[in-house]
Structures are given as structure tokens and as C-alpha cells.
Amino acid sequence: MPPSDPLREQIIAQYDVMSPQLQQAARYVLDHPEEVALVSMREVARYAAVQPATMTRLAKFLGLPGYDELRAQHAAALRQGSDGFAAKVRQRVDEGRETVASDTATHMLQGLSAQLAKLCEPDSLRRLEATADRLMSARKIYVLGLRSCHAIAWHFHYVMTLLGDRSVHLDGPGGTGGDALIRATSEDVMLVISIKPYARDALEVAQLAKEKGVGIVSITDSEVSPLVAMSAQTILCPTESDSFFHTLTPALAISEVLCSLLAEFDRPKTLEALQQVDEHLSHLNTYSTAIPRRQ
Amino acid sequence: MPPSDPLREQIIAQYDVMSPQLQQAARYVLDHPEEVALVSMREVARYAAVQPATMTRLAKFLGLPGYDELRAQHAAALRQGSDGFAAKVRQRVDEGRETVASDTATHMLQGLSAQLAKLCEPDSLRRLEATADRLMSARKIYVLGLRSCHAIAWHFHYVMTLLGDRSVHLDGPGGTGGDALIRATSEDVMLVISIKPYARDALEVAQLAKEKGVGIVSITDSEVSPLVAMSAQTILCPTESDSFFHTLTPALAISEVLCSLLAEFDRPKTLEALQQVDEHLSHLNTYSTAIPRRQ
DNA sequence: AAACCAATGATCCATATGTTTCATACTATA
DNA sequence: TATAGTATGAAACATATGGATCATTGGTTT
Structure with a gap:
């Protein structure tokens, strides 16, 4: 339990000034914060051997509008866990x-x-690590993300391009996206990114790859995503936002973390590859730091 | 999140044979187990966008006597999860x-x-708001992001496409990306995304647009970015990460927030546009929720 | 076309919930 | 001892909750 809970500290501070019944209630609240969040007030009161009204009085004593607020705060604390x-x-x-x-x-x-x-929770980290491991051992990495997930797939591929030539982006004009799979083998891995609503084409291409023996790893949004069933490894990313649209920011973060893990796997090679890229692009005069003059 | 929860596994296992509404409910339960434990059934139903009765039906479908049992199990999982x-x-x-x-x-x-x-600091928020305002009043929004910023630009454009036809993505094969600017006017605005190292082409196209009277707003990484000088509004995004690469996650987040602000500016129109998109895509059979059968 | 069936939505019901009110018991001070 | 003030318990209240019922829908099968 985090000792830095302002409400808990307030209860402790005011404990001495409480009436005996309030103390009894407060003591139970302190000792069993999860129960406060999870069961009804009357039940908490029963466990604490106190009248229901006493729980209300406790909440008001603490300056809260009512017991609901007390529970809400405990619920919030529990939601966040030890994070x-x-x-x-x-x-x-x-x-x-x-x-x-x-x-x-x-x-x-x-x-x-x-x-x-x-996403730092143990379960997510394990999945990240396992997925990265799978990608490291791959000969080629086919990257597939359609519609809203195109941006994620593209960026992953872009970064991987800086590291070598193992990455192949399954995306092409005129529906030729899947063509690169022609020479795919069971030594290869496909990274599929898809969130609800799942693009039918993405699922089909992934299924095709799987039937060719390609290992599938995925970034998706739910345990019941169709991708989970066909993937050897899956990383789950939240997509809810309080806007009209699903957010892809967590998915991008995951993708970037994956790139980092892959890069860090072989630091010397990574550094060499990046230096090579630098030289190449500077010869092409790709970058600039000043506003271009125009005549 | 304990992956070895028998009830969770049962839900996942039976997910495929559930009715659509049950699936929607089950999906929310899987994705938000804490909420199931902490809030009332009706509220969970509201979050999951299903009828209250559907939650009851889900519980019974799973062989439980009622919803209370479903919550009780989630509460138990949370209890032992916290410690x-x-x-x-x-x-x-x-x-x-x-x-x-x-x-x-x-x-x-x-x-x-x-x-x-x-990014929630007052300064950033002010810049976000100002930029959103500028974009709202634009006739056309030209979106430009090259190299690493392509993903951000593409995604912004994709989302804007769902809302209407004001967005134009300056990206095309064979170096034709800038052609769309031919008919650009001073009523238009260009959103440029670029981080260090700044792609020379992006700066040039932006400069060209500016000379045509197009208003420039930008997402970039520093107060001394060349984009700042040529932009009417700029949003600064951090890009440092402890990996080899710059991160674009904050930039994507900013882009998504901009989209939300634009969408929320005219909610009725947004809702109508999204519904239109839904219909269109469902006619095209774009999405799927099942693993495709192949013969 | 007709008839059936499962799925979904809307409505109603008994109950449990948090809160308030009021009566009683207790304690401290004069 | 009398009394004011508080703490406690019991009961009543309006409301929200989970559950059940019934009508409607939409898709299949005959």
C-alpha cells in the first residue's frame, strides 16, 4: 500500500479526535481499504461492527460530501494499484x-x-520481451498495418530500415501489398498491427502468411482480437480515448520500444548501421537546418 | 493483470459463440476487469455501450447465477491482485x-x-488551442511530414479524412507530393511536422506554400527549429528517448489531440460524417472480426 | 412467402443502498 | 443533581440497482 495516500493520512491524523464509533469505523477503513472500494457501505459497516450511519458520519467528518466519495477515492487508489x-x-x-x-x-x-x-506492468513487459525475442531471430520481418494502423506499420518499418534490410513493409499501390510474401519462408516473422475495427484485408494477408509457415506476432487491442488466435506472440495496447477516435499513441509507443529492443540487441551493429545511414543521407543532402532560400 | 484467471479464460474461450451484443459486453469486461469490480452493473453497461440486461445475460451465459457473481469474481481477483x-x-x-x-x-x-x-503545461495547451483554432478556420488543410514524420502526417490526414474532405496529404509517388499546392490559396493552412534532422524537402515545400500566402502551423521539436520562424503557430513536442532513435510518440499524441479538438468543434457534423464513413466502409465489407477462412 | 427462432430493446418490479431524521443514552459542567 | 451538548442507535425515506418480463426486430429455414 502506498503510504502517500492523502486520504489515508488525513484519517490517521484525525483519528485521535474521533468518537469511539468513528474510530472503530476509521480503523476498519484503514485496515481494509480494498473492502471499502469493493463492497457496499452497509456490508463494510457490518464487517466493522458499526451502524451504517456511522460510515456516512465518518465520510462527513472527513470533509467529504458523502460515503460515495470515500469509496470513490478508495476505488481510484485500487485501480491504479501500486503504480x-x-x-x-x-x-x-x-x-x-x-x-x-x-x-x-x-x-x-x-x-x-x-x-x-x-504498459509497464509485468504482463505487458513480458509480452514485449517475448515479441522482441521472436523478431530478433527472424530472417525477414514483414510488417503489416492497414488503414488506421498504417502509420504504425510504416514507422516501424522506417526505423527498421535504418538498422538493416530485414524489414519488408507489406504495402503497395494497386493492392500489391501482399506480393512481397511470395518468397516468405518459415524462417520469417510477420508483425501485424490491427485494432478494432479489424481490417479484413489485414487478417487475410496474415492468415495467408501463417499458412506459409511464417511466424505471426501482433500488436492489437484486446484478448479477443482475431489476431490473438493466429499469433505466436501478442502485445495488447489500449486504444480508448475520450475523443471520437481510438488512439494509436500507445501502439506507436510499443512499436518504438520494440525497435529499441531490437537495436539494443546488437549495439555495435546498430551503431555501424546508423553511421552508414548518416553518411548516405548527407551525401544526398537530405537534411537542412535553415529556412531554404528561394529565387 | 493475471493471465491465468479461469473466468477470463472462459470468456475468451466462449467469445466466438456469443451474440454480437454479448461480445461487446464481454470485450469490455475483459479489457476493464477493475471497472467490473468497482462500479455498478448499469454503469459498466453504459461504458460498454450495451443494455443493462445484456450484462445480466452475459453472466448467465457464462453459467453464473447472476451478474453479482461475475462482479464478485472480479472483486476477488482484484483483492488478491492488489497485494x-x-x-x-x-x-x-x-x-x-x-x-x-x-x-x-x-x-x-x-x-x-x-x-x-x-504536455499538459499551460504553455503547451495554449499552443495546442491556438493551432486548433487556426486549423478550424482553414478552407483546406495541407498536411506535410517527410521521412520519420511521415507516419504522423499520414495519420493526421487519415483521421481528418473521416471528418470531411478538407485535408490534403502532400505526399505522392515520384516526387509529386507538392503538386497539390497548385491551387492553394491564402485561405488555406498547412500543417507541417518535422523534427531534427529537418528534411530539406519539407522545409522547401513549406516555404513555397508560405510564399503563396498559405498559413503555416507546425509540430516540431525545438524553439530553434527552422519551422518556428516560418509558422504562425507552433507546437513543441519532446523527442528524446533513451534509445538510439528520437521518439515520435509525443508528436502523435499532439496530432491526435488536434484531431479531437477539430472534431469536437462541430460535434453534430462530426457524428454525421462518422456515420457516413461507417456506412460506406460496411458496404465495402472493409472490416471483419473473425479469422478469415481460406480455401 | 410463411413461420420460426434467437437476439435485442424497453419496461416494470422487488430489493438493497446511502442518507436523513428522530429518539435515546451518555458525559461533562454548573 | 440538573442540564446542555454530544454520541449513538433505530427507523423511515427516496433512490438506484439487479433481475425478470414482454414486445419487436432481423435473419433462417421450410
Whole structure:
């Protein structure tokens, strides 16, 4: 339990001034915060051997509008688990009161921030690692992401291009995207990115690859995504945002982490490859730091 | 998230034979187990966008006596999860260096999370809002992002495409990307995305547009980026990561927030446009939820 | 076309919930 | 001892909740 819970500290601080019954209630709340979040007030009162009204009185005593708020706070604490990082983010939400328009922005960004923090959970990390391992041992990496997931697939492929020539982006004009699979073998792996609603074409191409013996790994949004069943490894990314659209930011973050893990797997080779890219692009005069003069 | 939860596995196993509404409910339950434990059934139903009765039906479908049992099981999982989590963390600490890879991942993800949280600062929010305002009043929005920023530009354009036809992506085969600017006027705005190293072509096209009177807004990485000087509005995004590569996750997040602000500006129109898209794509049979059968 | 069936939505119901009110018991001060 | 003030318990209240019922829909089969 994180000791940095403001409500808990308040209860402890005011404990001495409480009446005996309030103390008994407060003590139970302190000792069993999960129960407060999970069961009804009357039940908590029964466990604490206290009248239901006492729980309400406790909440009011603490300056809260009612018992519901007390439970809500315990629920929030439980939701975030021991992830102190997300807790800090959440804390800021209540502080700031800004313009209406930037409220939307703030909510979205803080939500995304929390989602990324959550990706640090052991389960996600394990999946990341396993997927990276699978990709490392591949001869070729076919990257597939259609429609909304195109951006993620493209970027993953772009970064991988900087590291070598193992990556093949399954995307081409006139529906020729899948053609690169012609010479795919069982030594290869395909990274499929797809979120709800799942593009039919992506599923079909992935299925085709699988039947050719290509190993499938995926980034998708749910345990019941059709990709899960056909993948050797899957990384789950949240996509909810309080806007009209699903967010791809967590998916991109995952993709970038995967690239990093792959790059770090062989640092010397990575460094060499990057230097090579630098030289090549500087010869092509690709980059600039000044506003171009035009005549 | 404990992957070995019998109830979860049962839901996953039976997911395929559920009716669409049940699937929708089940999907939410799988993706948000904490909410099931913490809030009322009706609220869960609201979040999952299903009828309250559907939640009851889901519980019965799973062989449980009622929804209460479903919540009880999730509550139990959460209870043991909260103190089980600390144990897992401790375990990881004891294991020590065994998982170097997930250390990298954790660092990256937490760093990204912090960067997104930082974007909520007043200055960033002001810039976001100003940029969104500028984009709203535009006749056409030309979107330009080359090389590493292509993914961001593409995704912004993709989302804007769902909302209407104001967006034009400046990207084409054979170096024809800038051609769409032929009919650009001073009523139009160009959104340029570029980070260091700045692609020379992007700067040139932007400069060309500016000389045609097109308003420039940009997403870039520094106050001294060449884009700042030529832009009416600029949003700064961090790009540092402890990997070899610059991260584009914050830039994507910003782009998504911009899209949301634009969408929210005219909710009725947005909803109508999205519905239109839905119909169109469903007629094209674009999406699927099942693994495609192949013969 | 007709008839059936499962699936979904809308409505109603009994109950449990959080809160309030009121009466009683307790304690401290004069 | 009398009394004011508080703490506690019991009961009543409006409401929200989970569950059940019935009508409607949409797709299949005969």
C-alpha cells in the first residue's frame, strides 16, 4: 500500500479526535481499504461492527460530501494499484482548472500518459520481451498495418530500415501489398498491427502468411482480437480515448520500444548501421537546418 | 493483470459463440476487469455501450447465477491482485539483472508517459488551442511530414479524412507530393511536422506554400527549429528517448489531440460524417472480426 | 412467402443502498 | 443533581440497482 495516500493520512491524523464509533469505523477503513472500494457501505459497516450511519458520519467528518466519495477515492487508489506513477498523474487532474477547450486536451494527454505508464506492468513487459525475442531471430520481418494502423506499420518499418534490410513493409499501390510474401519462408516473422475495427484485408494477408509457415506476432487491442488466435506472440495496447477516435499513441509507443529492443540487441551493429545511414543521407543532402532560400 | 484467471479464460474461450451484443459486453469486461469490480452493473453497461440486461445475460451465459457473481469474481481477483502485485514487484527485484530488456522498456515507457504529462503545461495547451483554432478556420488543410514524420502526417490526414474532405496529404509517388499546392490559396493552412534532422524537402515545400500566402502551423521539436520562424503557430513536442532513435510518440499524441479538438468543434457534423464513413466502409465489407477462412 | 427462432430493446418490479431524521443514552459542567 | 451538548442507535425515506418480463426486430429455414 502506498503510504502517500492523502486520504489515508488525513484519517490517521484525525483519528485521535474521533468518537469511539468513528474510530472503530476509521480503523476498519484503514485496515481494509480494498473492502471499502469493493463492497457496499452497509456490508463494510457490518464487517466493522458499526451502524451504517456511522460510515456516512465518518465520510462527513472527513470533509467529504458523502460515503460515495470515500469509496470513490478508495476505488481510484485500487485501480491504479501500486503504480505510483499513474497516481501522480491522476492527482494533477483535480488540481488544474483551465479553459474549456484545453480541458479536452488535458484529459486526453493525461489519459495517454496513464496508459503508457500502465504498459509497464509485468504482463505487458513480458509480452514485449517475448515479441522482441521472436523478431530478433527472424530472417525477414514483414510488417503489416492497414488503414488506421498504417502509420504504425510504416514507422516501424522506417526505423527498421535504418538498422538493416530485414524489414519488408507489406504495402503497395494497386493492392500489391501482399506480393512481397511470395518468397516468405518459415524462417520469417510477420508483425501485424490491427485494432478494432479489424481490417479484413489485414487478417487475410496474415492468415495467408501463417499458412506459409511464417511466424505471426501482433500488436492489437484486446484478448479477443482475431489476431490473438493466429499469433505466436501478442502485445495488447489500449486504444480508448475520450475523443471520437481510438488512439494509436500507445501502439506507436510499443512499436518504438520494440525497435529499441531490437537495436539494443546488437549495439555495435546498430551503431555501424546508423553511421552508414548518416553518411548516405548527407551525401544526398537530405537534411537542412535553415529556412531554404528561394529565387 | 493475471493471465491465468479461469473466468477470463472462459470468456475468451466462449467469445466466438456469443451474440454480437454479448461480445461487446464481454470485450469490455475483459479489457476493464477493475471497472467490473468497482462500479455498478448499469454503469459498466453504459461504458460498454450495451443494455443493462445484456450484462445480466452475459453472466448467465457464462453459467453464473447472476451478474453479482461475475462482479464478485472480479472483486476477488482484484483483492488478491492488489497485494499480489507488490509480491511480484519484489520478486522482480530479487531476480535482479535477469530481465535487462524489460528495464529498457520500462524506462522508455515511463519516460514517454512523463513527456505526455508534461504536455499538459499551460504553455503547451495554449499552443495546442491556438493551432486548433487556426486549423478550424482553414478552407483546406495541407498536411506535410517527410521521412520519420511521415507516419504522423499520414495519420493526421487519415483521421481528418473521416471528418470531411478538407485535408490534403502532400505526399505522392515520384516526387509529386507538392503538386497539390497548385491551387492553394491564402485561405488555406498547412500543417507541417518535422523534427531534427529537418528534411530539406519539407522545409522547401513549406516555404513555397508560405510564399503563396498559405498559413503555416507546425509540430516540431525545438524553439530553434527552422519551422518556428516560418509558422504562425507552433507546437513543441519532446523527442528524446533513451534509445538510439528520437521518439515520435509525443508528436502523435499532439496530432491526435488536434484531431479531437477539430472534431469536437462541430460535434453534430462530426457524428454525421462518422456515420457516413461507417456506412460506406460496411458496404465495402472493409472490416471483419473473425479469422478469415481460406480455401 | 410463411413461420420460426434467437437476439435485442424497453419496461416494470422487488430489493438493497446511502442518507436523513428522530429518539435515546451518555458525559461533562454548573 | 440538573442540564446542555454530544454520541449513538433505530427507523423511515427516496433512490438506484439487479433481475425478470414482454414486445419487436432481423435473419433462417421450410
